[in-house]
Amino acid sequence: MAKSIVQEFTKGLWTDIPPFRLVLGLCPTLAVTKAFNTGLGMGMALTFVLVCSNVLVSLLRKIIPAKVRVPCFIIIIATFVVIVELVMQAYTYPLFLTLGIFIPLIVVNCIVLGRAEAFAYKNGIGASIADGLGMGVGYTIALCVLGSIREIFGHGTWNAIELFGSSFQPFTFMVEAPGAFVCLGLMLGVMNLAGKK
Amino acid sequence: MRDIIQMIVVLAFLGAASGAGLALVKSGTAAKIEYQQLKFVKGPAIKEILEGCSNDPFVDRFKIQDGEVERSFYVGVFDGKANRVAYETYGKGFGGDIGIMVGVNLDTDGLLGMGVTTPFSETPGLGARAKTEASFKNSFKGLSIKEPVKIKTEGGGVDAISGATITSKGVCAAITDSSEFYNKLKPQIVEKAAAFAK
Numbered sequence: 001m002a003k004s005i006v007q008e009f010t011k012g013l014w015t016d017i018p019p020f021r022l023v024l025g026l027c028p029t030l031a032v033t034k035a036f037n038t039g040l041g042m043g044m045a046l047t048f049v050l051v052c053s054n055v056l057v058s059l060l061r062k063i064i065p066a067k068v069r070v071p072c073f074i075i076i077i078a079t080f081v082v083i084v085e086l087v088m089q090a091y092t093y094p095l096f097l098t099l100g101i102f103i104p105l106i107v108v109n110c111i112v113l114g115r116a117e118a119f120a121y122k123n124g125i126g127a128s129i130a131d132g133l134g135m136g137v138g139y140t141i142a143l144c145v146l147g148s149i150r151e152i153f154g155h156g157t158w159n160a161i162e163l164f165g166s167s168f169q170p171f172t173f174m175v176e177a178p179g180a181f182v183c184l185g186l187m188l189g190v191m192n193l194a195g196k197k
Numbered sequence: 198m199r200d201i202i203q204m205i206v207v208l209a210f211l212g213a214a215s216g217a218g219l220a221l222v223k224s225g226t227a228a229k230i231e232y233q234q235l236k237f238v239k240g241p242a243i244k245e246i247l248e249g250c251s252n253d254p255f256v257d258r259f260k261i262q263d264g265e266v267e268r269s270f271y272v273g274v275f276d277g278k279a280n281r282v283a284y285e286t287y288g289k290g291f292g293g294d295i296g297i298m299v300g301v302n303l304d305t306d307g308l309l310g311m312g313v314t315t316p317f318s319e320t321p322g323l324g325a326r327a328k329t330e331a332s333f334k335n336s337f338k339g340l341s342i343k344e345p346v347k348i349k350t351e352g353g354g355v356d357a358i359s360g361a362t363i364t365s366k367g368v369c370a371a372i373t374d375s376s377e378f379y380n381k382l383k384p385q386i387v388e389k390a391a392a393f394a395k
Contacts, residue, residue, distance in 0.1 A: 060207075068204045072211055079215040083222050090229035093237050 005130045012134025018111050019142045019184070020191045025111040028102045029143060030180040036159045039147030041095045043140025045088065045103060047133070049080045050112050054132035057120040064121075073116040074107065081106045111135060142187075150174045150183055232256075239285070239298060242312025246283045246300035247273030254283065257393040261385050263378050270386060272393045273300070279394040280304050282386060284379075285314060288371025291363040292318040295327075297371045301342050301379065303387055308340045311368065324364030332356045333365065337372070342379055346372045 003011075016022055019029045025046075032042045056076045057064075064072045085103050088096040096103065106112060115135055120128040152158055154175030156168040173179045235243075235255045247254050250273035257272040257279075273281040283300040294316050300309030313328045327333060336356040340346055346369045347353025348362070357365035379386070 060211075064207055065200060065204050067200070068208055071208060075208075075211045075215050079218060082219055086222050086226045086230070090226040090233060093233035097237070 003127075005126055008127050008130040009134040012131065012136070012138035013141070014138075015195075016135070017138040017142055017191075018135055019139065019146075020187055022111075023188070024114060025109050025139065026184070028105065028109065029146065030177070030184060032099055032102050033143055033146040033150055033180060033183075034175045035151040035155070035157075036144060036147040038095070038098050039143035040140065041088075041092070042099055042102060043136070043143045045084045045099070046106055046109065046111070046139055047136025048084055049077060049106050050115060050136045050139075051129060051132040052080045053077045053112055053116055054120040054128040055125060057116045058123060058125045058128035061121050069117070069121060070113075073113060073121075077112050077116065078107045111139060146180075146183055146187060149187075150179060154179065239314050242298035242314050243271050243283050245312050246298060246310045247271065247281060250274055250281070251277075252279075252393065252395065259389045259392075261382050261389070263382060268378065268382070270390070272390045274393060274395055277395055279390045279392075281309060282390055283309075284375070286371045286375035288367045288374065290317070290319050290367040291324050291361070292320060295319065295364070295367055295371065297368055299342075299372055299375060303383075303390060306342050308337045308342060308346075308372070310334060311337050311372065319361070319364050324358070324361040326358050326361060327364050327368055330358050333358050342372070342376045345369075345376075 012018070014021075018024050019026060028042055028046075033039045053073070053076050057073060060072070060076075081104060084106070085096070088099075088103065115132060119131045123131070148158060152163065153171045154173070156162065156164045156170050174183065232255055235258075240255065243254050252272070252274040254271040254273055257274070258269055259272070260267050260269050268284060271283045272279050273283065275281060280303045281300060282303060283298055286297050286299055288295055288297060296314040296316055298312040298314050300311070301307070302309055311334060317325075317328075319325045319327060333356050336354060337346070340354050345353070346355060348355045348357040348365050348369060350357065351366075353369065355365065355369055
């Protein structure tokens with residue numbers, strides 16, 4: 001193995017941070033980042049699914065025949081997604097209501113399937129955990145940043161805490177769909193500038 | 198041939214393991230999920246009607262089989278006596294069916310109030326005010342479930358919402374309809390509710 005476990009973890013945080021560098025998993029990225037806490041919830045749900053599916057795929061990679069690997073990955077991923085959905089319903093029902101359809105849609109999230117196919121199917125379990133955790137945390141951070149920016153400008157709050165007092169005029173464009181695209185574009189630009197050598 | 202058998206075995210095994218795992222999680226969370234749905238969907242209406250009760254009406258609940266339908270009752274304990282219940286009834290509003298939560302004092306058969314649950318798709322600003330309009334909601338308090346509930350222009354005691362007569366009548370009709378099964382089931386309701394007294 002070329003890279004160390006630490007490198008596998010940290011690549012997801014900056015060089016390969018999913019929504020900003022790989023530009024993957026954009027559908028939920030745009031849809032659930034109206035506020036900080038929904039972004040955090042979505043990120044944590046995805047991290048859980050990603051780590052668990054990476055572990056299982058990596059464990060079973062010698063048994064799963066190459067020809068049916070994708071259906072196998074989907075079964076594994078879908079199982080964990082339903083578990084997340086049920087647990088969310090049982091313990092954080094309001095969050096479940098806000099995230100709605102985007103929880104079941106984690107099944108077809110290209111980050112999860114992509115990491116199973118591109119990484120976990122070819123690597124050992126330790127590296128796969130590190131990879132899943134790194135990607136998941138990176139995705140969560142990206143969603144939190146986007147959610148924070150949009151919530152602060154669009155509602156004048158952060159994690160539902162009032163920031164500016166009553167004189168603040170909310171820039172509601174930011175919490176609507178076009179605001180999501182503009183905000184993501186700006187973030188991509190900032191990431192490119194910062195990564196330029 | 199070996200390949201095909203391996204594929205079948207692996208897929209079958211994965212599918213079975215996934216099914217078993219999910220069944221386990223589902224049965225483990227079912228009670229919790231039911232409670233959460235109650236709390237967040239019907240909860241606000243129940244809380245309002247049984248305000249000040251010393252128990253948790255989401256836990257202290259029971260069901261009674263009434264012919265084909267199963268009806269849920271939520272018990273409120275006041276001063277150690279479990280004599281108030283909230284239950285749901287349905288009627289027709291302006292925008293389709295409406296779900297109404299009603300509270301009844303079992304000793305006096307008097308209404309404790311009403312709240313809106315689901316389904317509810319009345320016109321915003323008009324019928325939807327049934328959720329918030331205090332004069333409308335408060336006018337139910339103290340009416341008797343034994344008599345038909347009507348709006349004031351029809352000779353009853355309910356302050357109709359201005360501009361939303363159909364919704365107001367729908368709510369009244371839903372409550373009047375519920376008196377039928379309430380009267381029929383009352384002995385059972387009293388008996389089951391008494392078990393929650395503290």
